[in-house]
Amino acid sequence: MSTGKVDRRVEPSHHFDSMIQEHDAGKQGVWLFMATELMMFGALFAGYFIYRTKYFDAWVEGGSLLDWRLGAFNTIVLLLSSFTMAQAVTDSMQGHNKKAFRNVIITTACAFIFMIVKYFEYSGKIHHGLFPGLGMWNPEAVEVAQTKLFMTFYFVMTGLHGIHILVGIGLMVWLMKRLKNDEFSKEYYTSVEGVGLYWHIVDIIWIFLFPLMYLI
Amino acid sequence: MAETKTVDNAHAHGSQEGVNYLNETSGLWSWLTTVDHKRIGVMYIYTIIAFFVVGGLFALALRLELLTAEKLFMTADVYNQVMTFHGSIMVFMVIVPGVPAMLGNFMMPIMIGAKDVAFPKLNLASWYCLIIGAVIAVASLFFGGVDTGWTFYTPYSAQSATAVAMVVFGAFVMGFSSILTGLNFIVTIHKLRCKGMTMMRMPLFVWSIYATAILQVIATPVLGITLLLLVAERIFGVGVFDPALGGDPVLFQHFFWFYSHPAVYIMIVPAFGIVSEIISTFSQKTIFGYKAIAFSSMAITFLSFLVWGHHMFVSGQSPVAGTIFTVLTMLVGVPTAIKLFNWVATLYKGQITLSTPMLYALSFLCLFTIGGLTGLFLGAFAVDVHLHDTYFVVAHFHYVMLGGAIVAMFGGLFYWMPKISGKMYDELLGKVSAVLVFIGFNVTFLPQFVMGSLGMPRRYATYDGIYSGYHVLSTIGSWVLALGFGVAIYALIKAAIKGEKAPEDPFKGTTLEWTIPSPPIHTNFETSPKVSGRPYEYR
Numbered sequence A: 001m002s003t004g005k006v007d008r009r010v011e012p013s014h015h016f017d018s019m020i021q022e023h024d025a026g027k028q029g030v031w032l033f034m035a036t037e038l039m040m041f042g043a044l045f046a047g048y049f050i051y052r053t054k055y056f057d058a059w060v061e062g063g064s065l066l067d068w069r070l071g072a073f074n075t076i077v078l079l080l081s082s083f084t085m086a087q088a089v090t091d092s093m094q095g096h097n098k099k100a101f102r103n104v105i106i107t108t109a110c111a112f113i114f115m116i117v118k119y120f121e122y123s124g125k126i127h128h129g130l131f132p133g134l135g136m137w138n139p140e141a142v143e144v145a146q147t148k149l150f151m152t153f154y155f156v157m158t159g160l161h162g163i164h165i166l167v168g169i170g171l172m173v174w175l176m177k178r179l180k181n182d183e184f185s186k187e188y189y190t191s192v193e194g195v196g197l198y199w200h201i202v203d204i205i206w207i208f209l210f211p212l213m214y215l216i
Numbered sequence B: 001m002a003e004t005k006t007v008d009n010a011h012a013h014g015s016q017e018g019v020n021y022l023n024e025t026s027g028l029w030s031w032l033t034t035v036d037h038k039r040i041g042v043m044y045i046y047t048i049i050a051f052f053v054v055g056g057l058f059a060l061a062l063r064l065e066l067l068t069a070e071k072l073f074m075t076a077d078v079y080n081q082v083m084t085f086h087g088s089i090m091v092f093m094v095i096v097p098g099v100p101a102m103l104g105n106f107m108m109p110i111m112i113g114a115k116d117v118a119f120p121k122l123n124l125a126s127w128y129c130l131i132i133g134a135v136i137a138v139a140s141l142f143f144g145g146v147d148t149g150w151t152f153y154t155p156y157s158a159q160s161a162t163a164v165a166m167v168v169f170g171a172f173v174m175g176f177s178s179i180l181t182g183l184n185f186i187v188t189i190h191k192l193r194c195k196g197m198t199m200m201r202m203p204l205f206v207w208s209i210y211a212t213a214i215l216q217v218i219a220t221p222v223l224g225i226t227l228l229l230l231v232a233e234r235i236f237g238v239g240v241f242d243p244a245l246g247g248d249p250v251l252f253q254h255f256f257w258f259y260s261h262p263a264v265y266i267m268i269v270p271a272f273g274i275v276s277e278i279i280s281t282f283s284q285k286t287i288f289g290y291k292a293i294a295f296s297s298m299a300i301t302f303l304s305f306l307v308w309g310h311h312m313f314v315s316g317q318s319p320v321a322g323t324i325f326t327v328l329t330m331l332v333g334v335p336t337a338i339k340l341f342n343w344v345a346t347l348y349k350g351q352i353t354l355s356t357p358m359l360y361a362l363s364f365l366c367l368f369t370i371g372g373l374t375g376l377f378l379g380a381f382a383v384d385v386h387l388h389d390t391y392f393v394v395a396h397f398h399y400v401m402l403g404g405a406i407v408a409m410f411g412g413l414f415y416w417m418p419k420i421s422g423k424m425y426d427e428l429l430g431k432v433s434a435v436l437v438f439i440g441f442n443v444t445f446l447p448q449f450v451m452g453s454l455g456m457p458r459r460y461a462t463y464d465g466i467y468s469g470y471h472v473l474s475t476i477g478s479w480v481l482a483l484g485f486g487v488a489i490y491a492l493i494k495a496a497i498k499g500e501k502a503p504e505d506p507f508k509g510t511t512l513e514w515t516i517p518s519p520p521i522h523t524n525f526e527t528s529p530k531v532s533g534r535p536y537e538y539r
């Protein structure tokens, strides 16, 4: 049995030999998790391209229904949040928990802004009868019938991405709590780095979603 | 390996005599909140064996209905539901989690000289994912059940009036269990090997768990998103796969088999690992072609992502695609055959002991070879057009999944039973079970090859009288088979309750788990072991 609680700032958990070993293991775990994310979104991107080839006109019309300015704004917000997240990781690597805390707060704020913009985008689409389910779809709103399929992909992909943003917010709240309690050190910052990696992959997925949905 | 044995774990100072992972704490709560990989492994054993019994009862009901050509006691609707539950339970709750979650969890960390898996809490979370997913899926029985077959093909699964969304969501949750287990195992194998345990010194069971884990991590997310889309299609009425809405049902098949073909190897590759261990130990001979067996697992992992189209030869695939998928499918036969030849070469001139695990392993060799070879028939697309959706297919995958994966799994359970429970099983009961399973299995499924090639279609509750003889034989076989598994489970339970105390190394194994007491202590080793050579260094 493990005896009491381990102070992770100075010693590894009982089944590891060293802190470096534990850190590497944690990092590899997050990378593997990233691989599962890529496979999951990869399948959706594959579906997107198959139908784009099949129903090109619908895809052109669908893209024109989205407001690229809102998309571009959100892209900038996420890029900024990626920067502050990277900064937070650097800070905690150097043992500056306070600085890292501030950067995580900015990142979280960006995430909220992103979701608020998304909320207005979604409600606009729903208002115009462009939500492809629950009986809300208005066939008159579009010229090509398969634009409904485009909107399905739009809502599924950005929706799933949005869920990832929400999960990210949860993770960052958790980080803030731990940063506040000074639970990290120069030798132990695995969780900050892990959440950082997660946040970057969420951003990268958006970097692909933005041009595919709004621009082309 | 001889050096490892000199590490005297049992009586090193600091250990209390008689304290082990089973008795150091007690009470149900201490089990439900445990993060010890051994206890989690044991919990998996109990749950998965329970699922296996339930899935098996469904199978017996199906076979009983098929005793007569006309309706016996099930309507066609009930038959479809029973068939779906049999398939879903056996695939998603028994064979996919099966060996990695039960025996991989328990043995893999010990075999590489680690104290636990890399992420013990995540390991427990995986178990809960399986349980929650299973509860959701089985609860659907009270909301109209499901009648789509375990493959959930669209468009029928999007239209069926049964509770498809629930079962599919349950499978989605269970997918997380599989992903997280795989992730945990990859990191464990990379980062937690003890001193001297290079990759090329790992036991072959660990290699097979490693290959499986890669498949779990890479393939399962695709199933996850596919099932999620199907749920969205049913709940929100969006139309990704529904042709009425512009969607494409064949896309569902592509996505589904992109996971489910690799999933076949998630099910069978761990079985390969068990067989490698058992054959070497009970031949008391160095495994033949260690590297070939290890790398062929990795080759299978790689190839398995390229062959999904062989399930879709009659789904409007072009002849060019059909040819490509046929050729790629034949390629999988190469690494698989390499394994078989190496096992046979290991047996050659070995000092063979026909103990229970060995009998199961030899059954595996025989049954899996038949299953693998008939897979070549189905993988060749010209032949498949004739055999598609007949009992030939049913027989083929039962030879691989039941005769391969499950038979090896029972072999592994008997093999490691002394280590897990610290008690010996009854050798006579074990042998009887192995023989009954072998006979019952062949009587059940050999006739299905014949009637399948004669045109008996799968998934029907009634059939033409000309197939009666085969069906009767098959149903009788299913009773013998059930008796065999019943005896096996009884033997395992009996051993756990009142078996004789097991020594450290009852079978003269060479891998690390045989150097520690049975059952092991909480941290597995008193002091981290040091390894200086390959396992299986017999002679």
Ligand SMILES: [Cu+2]
Pocket: B260, B261, B264, B307, B308, B310, B311
């Ligand atoms: Cu296949």
